[in-house]
Amino acid sequence: MPAEKLLLFDIDGTLIDTEGAGLYSLAEGFFNAFPEFQGKPFPALDLGGATDGSVVAFLFESFGIEDHEEHRTRFFAAYSVALEEKLGRFEREGKGRLLEGVPSLLEELRGGDHPYHIALLTGNTCEGAGIKLRHYGIDHHFSFGAYGDDHPDRNALGPVALKRAEEVHGLGLSPENVVIIGDTPKDIACARAFGARVIAVATGGSSEQDLRDCAPDFLLSSLSDTAAVIAALAQVFTQGET
Numbered sequence: 001m002p003a004e005k006l007l008l009f010d011i012d013g014t015l016i017d018t019e020g021a022g023l024y025s026l027a028e029g030f031f032n033a034f035p036e037f038q039g040k041p042f043p044a045l046d047l048g049g050a051t052d053g054s055v056v057a058f059l060f061e062s063f064g065i066e067d068h069e070e071h072r073t074r075f076f077a078a079y080s081v082a083l084e085e086k087l088g089r090f091e092r093e094g095k096g097r098l099l100e101g102v103p104s105l106l107e108e109l110r111g112g113d114h115p116y117h118i119a120l121l122t123g124n125t126c127e128g129a130g131i132k133l134r135h136y137g138i139d140h141h142f143s144f145g146a147y148g149d150d151h152p153d154r155n156a157l158g159p160v161a162l163k164r165a166e167e168v169h170g171l172g173l174s175p176e177n178v179v180i181i182g183d184t185p186k187d188i189a190c191a192r193a194f195g196a197r198v199i200a201v202a203t204g205g206s207s208e209q210d211l212r213d214c215a216p217d218f219l220l221s222s223l224s225d226t227a228a229v230i231a232a233l234a235q236v237f238t239q240g241e242t
């Protein structure tokens with residue numbers, strides 16, 4: 001039996017494309033939580049690879065709102081309500097989707113004869129991640145994750161994921177037995193920050209060239225070909241082994 005491995009999936013642009021439902025929900029949630037700012041312009045957000053924890057810090061700074069627990073709780077509660085509603089509405093309008101190949105890949109990774117455990121490493125809050133994955137029917141594949149409300153800096157989330165792997169599954173994994181699968185340069189940086197391997201997938205906001213420039217261990221145009229992803233994983237974990 002080969003050594004156990006952990007695959008940490010990003011969500012937006014990697015597993016799903018909400019086609020903007022997340023961004024709209026951040027804005028709607030914000031104005032519902034802090035109605036005194038309604039009518040003011042909502043600042044442009046660079047969401048690719050960002051954590052929701054860092055986004056809320058940026059919003060509070062932009063609007064001059066004191067950043068403390070009660071305000072954060074109020075914001076994220078309103079965001080979650082908006083997100084549920086928005087995902088449903090977008091679906092009725094034919095917007096938002098699971099990315100191609102994702103359901104079959106997840107089925108294969110969990111059901112096939114592989115040494116892989118799968119979990120999440122995402123900038124979404126734990127609750128936001130659950131809402132999105134439940135909406136698209138893939139939440140049951142993931143028993144734990146590291147989230148954007150664990151730490152505002154994505155680069156701090158790898159060690160959080162390793163700690164949860166130990167708590168939830170008793171997995172004492174070293175970082176070289178972990179691969180992050182994500183769609184932005186920030187996913188690649190996050191893997192490098194704790195010594196994990198990384199597969200970049202060009203189904204989000206970053207082009208193949210932008211991702212290649214960040215030197216991931218493997219680059220895929222999409223996750224549509226399950227066999228190709230399985231082969232990429234095998235290669236990535238073999239690289240550097242002696």
Ligand SMILES: [Mg+2]
Binds near residue numbers: 010013014048182204
């Ligand atoms: Mg992403």
